[in-house]
Amino acid sequence: xxxxxxxxxxxxxxxxxxxxxxxxxxxxxxxxxxxxxxxxxxxxxxxxxxxxxxxxxxxxxxxxxxxxxxxxxxxxxxxxxxxxxxxxxxxxxxxxxxxxxxxxxxxxxxxxxxxxxxxxxxxxxxxxxxxxxxxxxxxxxxxxxxxxxxxxxxxxxxxxxxxxxxxxxxxxxxxxxxxxxxxxxxxxxxxxxxxxxxxxxxxxxxxxxxxxxxxxxxxxxxxxxxxxxxxxxxxxxxxxxxxxxxxxxxxxxxxxxxxxxxxxxxxxxxxxxxxxxxxxxxxxxxxxxxxxxxxxxxxxxxxxxxxxxxxxxxxxxxxxxxxxxxxxxxxxxxxxxxxxxxxxxxxxxxxxxxxxxxxxxxxxxxxxxxxxxxxxxxxxxxxxxxxxxxxxxxxxxxxxxx
Amino acid sequence: xxxxxxxxxxxxxxxxxxxxxxxxxxxxxxxxxxxxxxxxxxxxxxxxxxxxxxxxxxxxxxxxxxxxxxxxxxxxxxxxxxxxxxxxxxxxxxxxxxxxxxxxxxxxxxxxxxxxxxxxxxxxxxxxxxxxxxxxxxxxxxxxxxxxxxx
Numbered sequence: 175x176x177x178x179x180x181x182x183x184x185x186x187x188x189x190x191x192x193x194x195x196x197x198x199x200x201x202x203x204x205x206x207x208x209x210x211x212x213x214x215x216x217x218x219x220x221x222x223x224x225x226x227x228x229x230x231x232x233x234x235x236x237x238x239x240x241x242x243x244x245x246x247x248x249x250x251x252x253x254x255x256x257x258x259x260x261x262x263x264x265x266x267x268x269x270x271x272x273x274x275x276x277x278x279x280x281x282x283x284x285x286x287x288x289x290x291x292x293x294x295x296x297x298x299x300x301x302x303x304x305x306x307x308x309x310x311x312x313x314x315x316x317x318x319x320x321x322x323x324x325x326x327x328x329x330x331x332x333x334x335x336x337x338x339x340x341x342x343x344x345x346x347x348x349x350x351x352x353x354x355x356x357x358x359x360x361x362x363x364x365x366x367x368x369x370x371x372x373x374x375x376x377x378x379x380x381x382x383x384x385x386x387x388x389x390x391x392x393x394x395x396x397x398x399x400x401x402x403x404x405x406x407x408x409x410x411x412x413x414x415x416x417x418x419x420x421x422x423x424x425x426x427x428x429x430x431x432x433x434x435x436x437x438x439x440x441x442x443x444x445x446x447x448x449x450x451x452x453x454x455x456x457x458x459x460x461x462x463x464x465x466x467x468x469x470x471x472x473x474x475x476x477x478x479x480x481x482x483x484x485x486x487x488x489x490x491x492x493x494x495x496x497x498x499x500x501x502x503x504x505x506x507x508x509x510x511x512x513x514x515x516x517x518x519x520x521x522x523x524x525x526x527x528x529x530x531x532x533x534x535x536x537x538x539x540x541x542x543x544x545x546x547x548x549x550x551x552x553x554x555x556x557x558x559x560x561x562x563x564x565x566x567x568x569x570x571x572x573x574x575x576x
Numbered sequence: 577x578x579x580x581x582x583x584x585x586x587x588x589x590x591x592x593x594x595x596x597x598x599x600x601x602x603x604x605x606x607x608x609x610x611x612x613x614x615x616x617x618x619x620x621x622x623x624x625x626x627x628x629x630x631x632x633x634x635x636x637x638x639x640x641x642x643x644x645x646x647x648x649x650x651x652x653x654x655x656x657x658x659x660x661x662x663x664x665x666x667x668x669x670x671x672x673x674x675x676x677x678x679x680x681x682x683x684x685x686x687x688x689x690x691x692x693x694x695x696x697x698x699x700x701x702x703x704x705x706x707x708x709x710x711x712x713x714x715x716x717x718x719x720x721x722x723x724x725x726x727x
Contacts, residue, residue, distance in 0.1 A: 204586070206590065207586070207588050305666075306667070306668065306669040306672050309666060309667070309668045309669065310670055313668045319603065320634045320690065321690050322668070325679050325690055325691065325692060326664055326674070326679070327662075327690070328666065328668055330666070331679055335661065335679075335681060337662075338660045338702060339660040383665070384665045385665055386662045386665060387662060387663035387665060387697055388662070434634070434690075435688070436633055436634060436681070436687070436688040436689060436690055441659065
């Protein structure tokens, strides 16, 4: 018996594959047309409408959100509405990486053999209060006691400290960062679920007002209402349910770093993202990411964050991330297409749902289901998600394979 | 007025809560009392581990490097190096009564400190030297760390 258990353990840990069996996503935006319950249902209904996974197949639900819901404990309330009682549910929180943290929880639960199918459901409805209160809530995802309370730093402010130092050390300009906004709006205009389905010019970005100087309005992802859902399943369950378009999770790398500015050594890179990528690449057997990955979604909460991601993920050397965007290498047809859904910048950033929405996007890309004009060429069958919470206090990098 | 309000931009129906949820945190200080007492009299203090010599800001009661609980406060020098900064133009609710302010990170005596930079944004550059002081903002009793450019 004991020997059998041991082999079973080895099977789950090293042999069995874990994959994404179904996806769903709501329209992102200022969704005053819907109540929060129906916003949750919008993504969940897509999951079941795909026809592979039915509600009875779900063993357990992981809910991901930060602090915007009026309920102190939203998971139980929203599960009730989507009709999945008595399935077990709880919330997972890791600031803007909550979605990836929830997927990581689901992935490990499936890998352990405890569950076959786990629904991960991300939600944020950020327009339920005024902008200044939203800015306050987001700021408090940082180091509240020492930095937010007395010095009033905001989330754009946290990233702006990186932009200031990066520009100083590498000679990058505000224009360079605006090129990221132009690219992401270009693809947002082609994504029917995006908050901003319109292109912008470099001048639109350069002429926008400062939010946390040198970060301007068009360098920022917006306040967004949205939900996203994925089902994480065992290889066995995927076969049993007859899923003909599974996307496998090759690896999830995750790491942390101090939340406080005072305990950081480096203002031109997110060390936790580098560690998460290093782990994920090693486990997935990737040695040259630009050559081995077809498409990536990265955490562009601010344009500078996308540039840092290029470098932290090894798409460019330190200080050379701006070259990739200047040369258009992160568009379709470039060396490594990034954020073809419009990114957080144009698709929108409902913070607790973002990590889940990134998985939805990469699964769509690998299945070849993205809208015309924003579908990457899939030749290797490999995609990547990079999701950061805070300014790196939570970092997740996933490698997905068709 | 009915209970349903309509959004000005979109005309969509909104249920407005007639009650407001107010929060004011009361943070127990414990071992951090000394830090705020020193700040009140105009000094910024950090801590140093008596066992291994590691220095920390903000102050803390044990050393994560060696595990020692024997740390002592020391007063930081009044001169440091500005590593990076940002001007906060859109402020959080709790700071919305202030005009734009600059938040900076300054390296001093082997630690880094966050404070407000008193200067015009355009006159600043990373790595410049600053004076470190404690000041109260106009109309505000609360002492805060401020940095003034020296060059």
